[in-house]
Amino acid sequence: MADSADPRIVAYPPDKVAQYLASGAWDATPVAGRFRAVAERFAARTAVIDQSASMTYGELNVRSDQVAAALLERGIRPGDPILFQVGNTIPSVVAWYGVLKAGALPVATLAGHRAHEIGHVAGMVGAVGHIVDDSRPDKFDMVQFARQQATSSHTLRHLFTVGSERNHRLPPDVAAIETLGRSIEPRDASRSVHAVQTLLGPEDVAVYQLSGGTTGVPKVIPRLHGEYWNNARAWALALDRTERSITCHAAPIIHNAGISCALHSTHSVGGCVVIPPPDKTVALRMMFEHEVDDILFAHGMFSWIMSDDYVPAAKHLRTVILSGAKVPEELFARVESFGARVGQTFGMGEGMFTLTRFDAPRELRSTTVGTVLAEDDEIRILEPGSERELPDGETGELACRGAYTIRGYFDSPEHNANAFTSDGFYRTGDLAKVQLHDGGRFLSIEGRIKDLINRGGEKVNAEELELLLHRHPAIRDVAVVAMPDDRLGEKVCAYLVSSDPSLGVPDLQVHLEGLGVAKYKWPERVEVIDTLPRTQVGKIDKRALRDDIARKVTA
Numbered sequence: 001m002a003d004s005a006d007p008r009i010v011a012y013p014p015d016k017v018a019q020y021l022a023s024g025a026w027d028a029t030p031v032a033g034r035f036r037a038v039a040e041r042f043a044a045r046t047a048v049i050d051q052s053a054s055m056t057y058g059e060l061n062v063r064s065d066q067v068a069a070a071l072l073e074r075g076i077r078p079g080d081p082i083l084f085q086v087g088n089t090i091p092s093v094v095a096w097y098g099v100l101k102a103g104a105l106p107v108a109t110l111a112g113h114r115a116h117e118i119g120h121v122a123g124m125v126g127a128v129g130h131i132v133d134d135s136r137p138d139k140f141d142m143v144q145f146a147r148q149q150a151t152s153s154h155t156l157r158h159l160f161t162v163g164s165e166r167n168h169r170l171p172p173d174v175a176a177i178e179t180l181g182r183s184i185e186p187r188d189a190s191r192s193v194h195a196v197q198t199l200l201g202p203e204d205v206a207v208y209q210l211s212g213g214t215t216g217v218p219k220v221i222p223r224l225h226g227e228y229w230n231n232a233r234a235w236a237l238a239l240d241r242t243e244r245s246i247t248c249h250a251a252p253i254i255h256n257a258g259i260s261c262a263l264h265s266t267h268s269v270g271g272c273v274v275i276p277p278p279d280k281t282v283a284l285r286m287m288f289e290h291e292v293d294d295i296l297f298a299h300g301m302f303s304w305i306m307s308d309d310y311v312p313a314a315k316h317l318r319t320v321i322l323s324g325a326k327v328p329e330e331l332f333a334r335v336e337s338f339g340a341r342v343g344q345t346f347g348m349g350e351g352m353f354t355l356t357r358f359d360a361p362r363e364l365r366s367t368t369v370g371t372v373l374a375e376d377d378e379i380r381i382l383e384p385g386s387e388r389e390l391p392d393g394e395t396g397e398l399a400c401r402g403a404y405t406i407r408g409y410f411d412s413p414e415h416n417a418n419a420f421t422s423d424g425f426y427r428t429g430d431l432a433k434v435q436l437h438d439g440g441r442f443l444s445i446e447g448r449i450k451d452l453i454n455r456g457g458e459k460v461n462a463e464e465l466e467l468l469l470h471r472h473p474a475i476r477d478v479a480v481v482a483m484p485d486d487r488l489g490e491k492v493c494a495y496l497v498s499s500d501p502s503l504g505v506p507d508l509q510v511h512l513e514g515l516g517v518a519k520y521k522w523p524e525r526v527e528v529i530d531t532l533p534r535t536q537v538g539k540i541d542k543r544a545l546r547d548d549i550a551r552k553v554t555a
Contacts, residue, residue, distance in 0.1 A: 009205065009222055010408025010416065013424075017203060017226070025376045025403035026226035030200040031207075032068075032101040032193070034229040035267060036061060042243055042270040048263075049274045049290055050090045051282065057270070060094065062186045067098030068196075069189035070181030071129075074158060078103030078196055081208060082129035082158075083122060084254045085111050085142065088275040091162035092254065093263065095131050095177045100206065103196040104129070107208040107220075108254045110536040117218060118149055124220055124411060125208055126155045131177065134170075135163030143174060202226025208410065209256045209349040220410035221256075221349045231351070231404040232264035234373050236271075238355050239319055241294060243270030246316075248292040250276050250283035250301065255537055256349035257323075261296050278538075280304050284313040291316040296345070299324030300538025302331055314338040321345050321355070324539060326445075326467060332366045344369045346445055350426055351405035352377055354443050361437070368435070368442040377402035379441070380425055381434055384449055387421050395446050398432035399425040431461070451542070453480070456488035458520045462542075465492070465521055472511045474500040479532050479540050483525060483549040493549045494523035501528050525549070 012020075020026040027034065039047070043058035055063075076082070082099050084106050086092040099106045107127060109118060121127070130149065132142035143161060150156040159174045170176060181189065206225040210218035241247070249262035253275050266273040274290050276283040284304060287295065293316050297305060302322070304310055317340040322332070327344060335342040343356035346369035356370030364370075372379060380389050381396040390396040401424050408416040419427055431446040447463040454460075462480040469478045477497035482490040496503060504526050512522050527549070533541040 006205075008411035010406070011203065012224075012407055016403075020376060020403045021202065021226065023376060023403075025230060025374055026202055027230055028202050028226065030100075030197050030202075030204070030225040031229045031264075032097065033197055035097055035100075035264075038267055038270050045243060045270060046272045047267065048090055048093050049272065049286075050088060051276060051286070053090055055090050055093075057267075060097065062189070063094050063181075064097035064101055065186060065189035065193050066181030066184045067094055067177060068101035068181075069184045069192040070175075071098065071102040071104065072192055072196065074175075076102055076104050076129060076158065078199055079105065079205075080129065081105045081107050081125040081127040082131060083107045083109055083118065083127045083156075084131050085109050085113065085118070085146075086131055086133045086162050086254055087111060087135065088249070088253045088277055089133075089135075089162055090275075091177045092131075092133075093275070095160070095162060096254065096259075096263070098177070098180075099131075101193045101197070103200060105205055105208055106254075108210060108256065108259070110210075110252060110255070112536045114145075115149065119152065121210065121218060121220065122149065122153055122156055127153070128155050129158035129160065130156055131160045131162065133163050134161040134176075135165075143170070147171075147173075200225055207259070209259075211349060211409070219412060219415065221406055222410050223351075223406070227351075227404050228260075229264055229268060231353070231374075232260045233268035234404075235261055235353060235355070236265040236269045238357065238373060239294065239321070241266065241269045241271055245269065245271035245294050246274065246290060246292050247271060247294040248274040248276070248283070248287050248290075249296065250278050251298050251537055252278065257296070257298070257347065257537070260347070260353070261321075261345075280307070281309065284309045287313040287317075288315060293318040295319070296321045296323060298538040299540075300534050302327075305331055305334055310334075311338075314340065323347070326463070327366065328470070329366065346370075346430075346443065348428065350428075352379075352400040352402060352426075353404070356442075360440075360442070364435075364437060364442050368444045371440045371442055372400075372402070374403055377404065378425070379434070379443065381432060382421075382425075382427070384431075392434040392436055392441065395431055395433045397449055398428045398430045398443070398445075400428065401425045453482040453490050453492055455485075455490055455492065455520055460492055460521045465494075465517075465523075468512060468515055468517055469494060469496075469508065469523075471515070472503075472508070474498050474503055474507075477532050479542060479545055480523065481542055481545045481549060483546075483553050485553075491525065492521065492523045493525040493527065495527045495529055495532060495545050497531060498528055503528060 039057040039061035047057040130146045205222045207223045209221040247266045276286040320340045320342045341358045347353035353373040356365040380399045447461045451462040479495045483493040485491045533544045
């Protein structure tokens, strides 16, 4: 098994493990066991709804047992990594819990990953299985892609699908999750799962998530049985979720936010999670139809809130959390106008979440990402490039440590040497500052260190400039990136989505001069485009924009 004895895993210090188990931040029961306890308690309640069906906790528990037993029969062993490239469907959820129940390790890749990323991740973790979405072979043949990956891998030997049409004949080496294990008696399947789960401990790896870094191939994040379910449960309790909660997650569910803030979080208290595809029309319609009362909107979905379609969808909303960027006042106020409690969050696959509690003053809920989620979480603001802690109120690099923050990336000693401080704090790469209120340390995210443009020694904060440019009446969306320059090293380029296609550098200079912005921050090149590229999880793909402008400058 991939556990704390594996030299590729950076273990938590033994005294911290004892502390976290004693405080309740961790639990000795594996993730699948935590789910089973809830599923047996709320067997008749609906656990999950997708675009075409629903499933109760009892049904999900039995089907995931059967899938787990079938995986074990096929030779999957505890600790075997299984790649997930699937969409927001019930079979994807069945597969997730089935893999966990078999003691294997879900590897949460993105549906849009291709050979470069999948080949790297599969080789790094030694993946033995690959689960892909086969619902749109006309768009991209995921089965053929997965088979190609297997031919170039030394370890990949099991291929599974979700979403295959009933009349679609799969190759003999491919099995559909929808039918996998159906013939296994539920009692026999449950016994097989129980035998495996007794082998697992709190320091064993439960799940591999991937880093959201903007450079290079993704880093692998090992999340442990002791902490992963509890991290999600802490989120649920902070938002007052119960078995009557109906939550929604329209971004990819097989992603840390989807698992921690939606699937595991909702299931930890016996609630129902609605998982529409990442399509505005479908998602908002499903929110209305299923009376969703709790949702997290990522930055890429902020425009949904301002649309007319949001009005019926918001009818039952009780809780709205916003994430991924500074929230404009008009957006915050619109959510409030429909009667929902609204706050902000900041989080990462590496572990820590912050959240603005609803008893905090509105000013703090609208301008900060709140306080740490758990008592065992620690944060520091460091002078960038050093381990010197800055006083509250000053902007520096956010660093964190605690029960839910990893102590190192998988098999990455050289990267870990730079990504973590000497005493185990994870350097997030985010610029942040802390403001105090009633003894609470409220965090505001001020940008990314990698998003600083170094113009001849003068630093331009891209996010700051983007917020200023957003105030131009003709600019609908904007992303500021560095472009290479032989003399200054870097200059500022602004990618704009605008109602005025002729908008150029002189117009932005007039706008920024009117706001009293220093000249060194002014963009020196403008690219007007139809839409900004986004990653699979809805964030602006600045890597693609930097690559684009570098090619243009070079040419």
